[in-house]
Amino acid sequence: MNVGIIGCGHIFSTYIKAQEYFNNINYVACSDIDMDLAFKTAEKNNLKPKTVDELLSDNNIDIILNITIPQAHYEVTKKILNSGKHVYCEKPMSVKYEQAKELLKIAKEKKLYLGNAPDTFLGGGGQLSRQIIDNGDLGKILTGNFIFAFPGVQDFHPNPESWFQEGGGPVIDMGPYFFTGLVNLLGPAKNIRSRGVKFFDKREYRTGQKKGQNFNVDIPTSYMFNLEFENGSIIQGFLSFDVQNHKRNHIELYGSLGSIVVPDPNMFGGPVTISKELGSEWVDLSVEEKPLGKTNIINDRGNTNEAPRQANYRGIGLSEMINSIENNTEHRCNGELALHVLDIIECAKISSETKSEVSLRSTCERPNSFKDQEIKKLLKN
Ligand SMILES: NC(=O)c1ccc[n+]([C@@H]2O[C@H](COP(=O)([O-])OP(=O)(O)OC[C@H]3O[C@@H](n4cnc5c(N)ncnc54)[C@H](O)[C@@H]3O)[C@@H](O)[C@H]2O)c1
Structure with a gap:
């Protein structure tokens, strides 16, 4: 499965390492509200730079990793789900309980996987x-x-x-x-x-x-x-x-x-x-x-x-979710x-x-x- 990343900030380098540890994470593209940063990050990590909308309409991408700031998680995760893609988001799920509840409802209605950090308990x-x-x-x-x-x-x-x-x-x-x-x-x-x-x-x-x-x-x-x-x-x-x-x-x-x-x-x-x-x-x-x-x-x-x-070993939650999607089971960081x-x-x-x-x-x-x-x-x- 191919993974696109939204958010090229501080935690990006930790997540990119996850593909060295786990055998089922294949990052293909990255994006950021700051496209200069997205271009630089893509070049450094051998990824395709894309705007958020390009990433969401790319049929080659199955899952999006949302590592934007907490205040943007709701808006970005909602867009991802509405584009028909699975999402794995950094913590917290949103900054408001009611918004997060809505995200879970959308994921269930669309039969998409919604995963969330932290995965450290694994x-x-x-x-x-x-x-x-x-x-x-x-x-x-x-x-x-x-x-x-x-x-x-x-x-x-x-x-x-x-x-x-x-x-x-x-x-x-x-x-x-x-x-x-x-x-x-x-x-x-x-x-x-x-x-x-x-x-x-x-x-x-x-x-x-x-x-x-x-x-x-x-x-x-x-x-x-x-x-x-x-x-x-x-x-x-x-x-x-x-x-x-x-x-x-x-x-x-x-x-x-x-x-x-x-x-x-x-x-x-x-x-x-x-x-x-x-x-x-x-x-x-x-x-x-x-x-x-x-x-x-x-x-x-x-x-x-x-x-x-x-x-x-941050990223195990994403890897475990990919494995769950492939085997139609419940993921742990759900x-x-x-x-x-x-x-x-x-x-x-x-x-x-x-x-x-x-x-x-x-x-x-x-x-x-x-x-x-x-x-x-x-x-x-
Ligand atoms: N920094 C850490 O050590 C750390 C550790 C664990 C978890 N986290 C979590 O990871 C997430 C990201 O943290 P960070 O430290 O990398 O933050 P950061 O501010 O360094 O990076 C966030 C990036 O997201 C981009 N962004 C913001 N809103 C956006 C939007 N609407 N669309 C596209 N891009 C957008 C910003 O331009 C920025 O480049 C947070 O949820 C944080 O809680 C961070």
Whole structure:
């Protein structure tokens, strides 16, 4: 199947690498609202440059990868579906729940596949954690907590404004990884209580041409919440752009027979760490031997929120969706899952504004676990 790409920005280079890892992704053309960028990107990556409309009317293209900005996902995905092509979109599905719901309806009516990132839960860390929880080794997961907290992108991004405006913020930016990871492990969520805080009205640009000047902060930059899942687990969360540094684990879950530290849901690797009864040692379980767990990136960017060595196999969700289209099966990074995750995100905001517990409007099936043998069939070599 041939894949066209819309959006030639920052994440493009990560996705283009996916055709080196997976045997069924064949990128043929790319497009961007900025056609100069599309031409340059096409030339560098041996693709055909096309306008969005040319891409959508090209009968040679079966699937479009939508890696535009979150605020454009709804409009671009809708156009793709209406052109009769399957779509795989970056997170979030849209910036509004009702819009995403409409996209899913269109996809179903047209019998097209709608896939959505994140696909990180398909990695070695996410799948080993899932296996341990499903085996019952830790008993029933009762409680837990998660955190993503750093000072904000203004330290290294020259244009950080959109992270601090409507449609941005820590919950919509990082929430998809945590909520998707938790739904993979625990099943769908039921309700949320949340508190969002904006500590400062302005922030300073720390890099680029505007360094030293200030920009406006329109939305809360720290959120604390607790989520009740349909299976009865209660999980506490903290997502923040107001923390200089911290030493907590990304996700810790506490079961009736033991505890688990789930690795970074923004990445694919491990280790997964478990401990049983009180006082017993913590055991690291490596995922380096798992097909989507092996370290493949050495990162020298020095961001304190990113591990210097990591496993990144973004694009497996697209590859798995292509395989599902070919075999007429349900894909794991599907629209129902992404819609439910967006529901959690939007309800976090509603709960904070109304100062009350909010019941989610949606539910979804827990995606099937992803066995090593299934993954190996999609890998090159
Ligand atoms: N940057 C990352 O590290 C990262 C990581 C994971 C996921 N993502 C997700 O990937 C997506 C893209 O992020 P990015 O960092 O590459 O953004 P970016 O701003 O660097 O690139 C987005 C590109 O989309 C183009 N675009 C915007 N609206 C368009 C439209 N209507 N039609 C055609 N092209 C349009 C822009 O011109 C730009 O080149 C986002 O959804 C983001 O959440 C980014």
